[in-house]
Amino acid sequence: MILGIGVDLLHLPRLASLVARRGSGGLAKRILSKNEHEMFTRKFPTSECRDQVVQEQQLIWCIKEAIYKALFPVQKLEWKQVTVTKLKVEVDNAKAYGIKxxxxxxxxxxxxxxxQILLEG
Structure with missing residues (x-):
């Protein structure tokens, strides 16, 4: 059964502008889960890698927005409840939301x- 479908389109200069205003660390603290933030700080220990940081965070941002939209308005996830790694996407307490x-x-x-996200329930 399809629980929800979400799509997000991100204009990359918008995210680059946000990183320029807030800094890559500020954006990371705002949107990354604990595990993602640990990986982020190991991978980008300094802010000198700004282009790489934007490329890394653009996919994470887009996936998290799409998952939020797939569950909204029934459930309202927060940024840090979703963890994105190269191999998978995890939602905290997925079973509580009916996500299989x-x-x-x-x-x-x-x-x-x-x-584009398809949530299976």
Missing amino acids: GVHVSLSHDGDYVIA
């Missing part, structure tokens, strides 16, 4: 990234 599986499709072209 998360399927992700990503695409990018030029200044845009799109994520």
